[in-house]
Amino acid sequence: MDLQKYGPWALIIGGSEGVGAAFAQLLAADGFKLVLVARKQGPLDELAAELRGQGAEVRVLSADLAQPDVLAQVRGVTDDIEVGLLVYNAGANNTRGLFVELPEEVTGSVLAITVLGQANFARHYGALMVKRGRGGIILGGSLSSYLGSPTLATYTGAKAFSRIFSEALWAECAPLGVDVLHLNIGFTATPAMARLGMPVDLAEPPETVAREGLENIANGPVWIVSTPGNLERARLISAVDNRAEIVRSNAIPPRDKTAEAAREHQRLAAGD
Structure with a gap:
């Protein structure tokens, strides 16, 4: 990763575990200084201690990304440094249900993190x-951005915003020296997925996802991670x-069927 173009500091939102932690480890190995932001203090501190032990300079902030003042909180630890790379990795969904039946705070949190969060952080940094005249932005996305899916209306809609927003931002920023990439991932073996009870034996390792994002930051606006079937x-x-018919027949499966669906996607990709 080009430290001169994208450094000296990288800000990773959702940077305590999974793909975010993998981004941090790869960037630290390339000499980047890091600001890691996530909700849970414990995992943040553990990762920061590991990276500092390898010689990296690391700042951490525990913050709820759904709160309206989160950008102000993050600016409190970044306004005195030069952030040349923004990785916005937050945006998982832990609640499924009919949109008209879900509490407003559940859907509001998804929109705050994935829509307002990406837009506000991308605007400021x-x-x-x-x-x-230099820098890079990686916005985490999902294959669900291509299809509205029952019981995931807000999540799939938010991911669609992220992809289309990234494309527009890429077109605006490319002539100005700033790279923008929508990193479109599929089934990935993250702790968040494991906590939801999803089988991750066929999932892509977080390290692969993060590496492809960094290696293809200049190949925007969209990069689909090369997991078979994606x-x-x-x-x-x-x-x-x-x-x-596309929407009816391709709805995102229940969590206990995810591995089965991933296996089928890989089979089709292999032409079997």
């Missing part, structure tokens, strides 16, 4: 990068014709 599924569910 992107403006500073544009002023310097590209084929993206093509299938983004088809324009007969959207009613």
